[in-house]
Amino acid sequence: MNIHKQASPGFWTRFREAFALGGSKTAESAAETSAPVREAVGASVDADEDQWRRLSGDGQRDLAPMTQDRMQRLAHYQWETNLLANRLIELPVAYLLAEGVKLVVQDDDAQKILQRHWDDGINAWDLKLPKRVRELGLFGEQCFPVFRDENSGFVRLGYLDPAVIATVVTDPENREQPIGIVTKANRKGEARRYRVIVNVPESAFDARTQEIRATFTDGECFYYRVNDLSSATRGRSDLLAQVDWLDAYDQYLFGELDRASFLRAFMWDVTLKGANEAEVKEKARSITAPKSGSVRVHNDNEEWNTQSPSLQSADAAAGARLFRNHIMGGATLPEHWYGGAENVNRSTGDSMSEPTEKMLKMRQQTVGYMLIDIGRYVLRSAWDALGRELKPEEADILATLTCPWPEMTSKDITKYASALQQITVAIAGLIAEQLITRETALRLVTAMADRLGVEIDVEEELAKALAEDAAGGGGDLLGIKLRTTPPPSAPAPAPAPADA
Known part of the structure; x- marks a missing residue:
């Protein structure tokens, strides 16, 4: 906020009079001096105030705008031209999306709305989702302008190149929450201002933030970023830390290619x-290099030998592996994912892949959140088009919206199956000795079932098992007979005869 202060005209009049009189005061000036002095204070708010920052800094963790642009250009160039950089981006995309993904909601009508949005020819999620996930990792951010049919509430998504984003405006009271996108000016000097969609009511923001959001009048958009900090406004590329090393790795391999060419070079030494100097010069003018398969005849005064360079270079494979592992280690990818199978067997390969799978799971959660966030907006938009408030049952439907992911890798389930059998036998004995409850026992089974990719709601599953047991006249759960009613007590002993 700019604060402008201006001294009153009376002050400057008295100052000039005092200076002209050498500091003496007349009766009139004395009377004038006794009048109260008030300063005019004004405040103004610029239309682009949200794009300014203090010179002293305010804890930002962003790259400079030119550096941000350069990062995106270099990341794109390395992805196109460097095989290793391409794999660093493409492998996560393949592991996340090779089996496909869908949005699922537990309501038939809502599922039809989502499916119509998903299969729309412009949205084309099955085709465009890999591109969007790829560019999310490549550029560190993605922005999708929204085009909404006001009559039907149908939603289509556009695409805004991260290269044209000038500023990401955040909530003044909550810096980690983006509220608007300002683009760079086009050739006509026009910049667009998009309001970031947040799936909360506008009343969730304070009055000042709502005023700022009201200035973004060119449409709405979704904005997502990765590799950022809470105090940053822009995302970072997955290749930011590796880009210099990727370039060095390329230069090293091209150098080895040149060295291999030099090693194959040779010359004839005659x-x-x-012979005296004249005879040597005469021979040099007439001599020609023999062709392959030709015949060369000479006496014992002439000797022909081949000479090739001896560069005495270090082992190129060890150097290449050093560079490659340094780059891939920074990206949490094992070397055997890029053809480096030295000293790697199945056991070590599985253990080396586990950290990578954890990193992929984190990215999977991010992409899943993006899809669910967009899906909620699609459903809300369709319901809002009907001109009614969100009903409690519709809010419950939104809570069931999920993004189920298929298994990224095929796991060896034999050890999990064996462990499950052992756990089942062990907890059956505990239940028989009344040392553990059935609910706790089922939680132990569920913990192992998660390893097999099976999700079990313990309370719901236990209730269903008890109901089935009651309907079927009894059954077994974990090897123990289920009882829906307490066992009958033993009959009381008959009273002794009165004359006993």
Whole structure:
């Protein structure tokens, strides 16, 4: 906020009079001086105030705008031209999306709305989702302008190149929450201002933030970023830390290619015994290099030998592996994912892949959140088009919206199956000795079932098992007979005869 202060005209009049009189005061000036002095204070708010920052800094963790642009250009160039950089981006995309993904909601009508949005020819999620996930990792951010049919509430998504984003405006009271996108000016000097969609009511923001959001009048958009900090406004590329090393790795391999060419080079060295300088020069003018398969005849005064360079270079494979592992280690990818199978067997390969799978799971959660966030907006938009408030049952439907992911890798389930059998036998004995409850026992089974990719709601599953047991006249759960009613008590002993 700019604060402008201006001294009153009376002050400057008295100042000039005092200066002209050498500091003496007349009666009029004395009377004038006794009048109260008030300063005019004004405040103004610029239309682009949200794009300014203090010179002293305010804890930002962003790259400079030119550096941000350069990062995106270099990341794109390396992805196109560097095989290793391409794999660093493409492998996560393949592991996340090779089996496909869908949005699922537990309501038939809502599912039809989502499916119509998903299969729309412009949205084309099955085709465009890999591109969007790829560019999310490549550029560190993605922005999708929204085009909404006001009559039907149908939603289509556009695409805004991160290269044209000038500023990401955040909530003044909550810096980690983006509220608007300002683009760079086009050739006509026009910049667009998009309001970031947040799936909360506008009343969730304070009055000042709502005023700022009201200035973004060119449409709405979704904005997502990765590799950022809470105090940053822009995302970072997955290749930011590796880009220099990727370039060095390329230069190293091209250098080895040149060295291999030099090693294959050779020349003929001809020795003339007893020849003087004139004879050597004459021979040099007439000599020609023999062709492959030709015949060369000479006496014992002429000797022909081949000479090739001896560069005495270090082992190129060890150097290449050093560079490659340094780059891939920074990206949490094992070397055997890029053809480096030295000293790697199945056991070590599985253990080396586990950190990578954890990193992929984190990215999977981010992409899943993006899809669910967009899906919620699609459903809300369709319901809002009907001109009614969100009903409680519709809010419950939104809570069931999920993004189920298929398994990224095929796991060896034999050890999990064996462990599950052992756990089942062990907890059956505990239940028989009344040392553990059935609910706790089922939680132990669920913990192992998660390893097999099976999700079990313990309370719901236990209730269903008890109901099935009651309907079927009894059954077994974990090897123990289920009882829906307490066992009958033993009959009381008959009273002794009165004359006993």
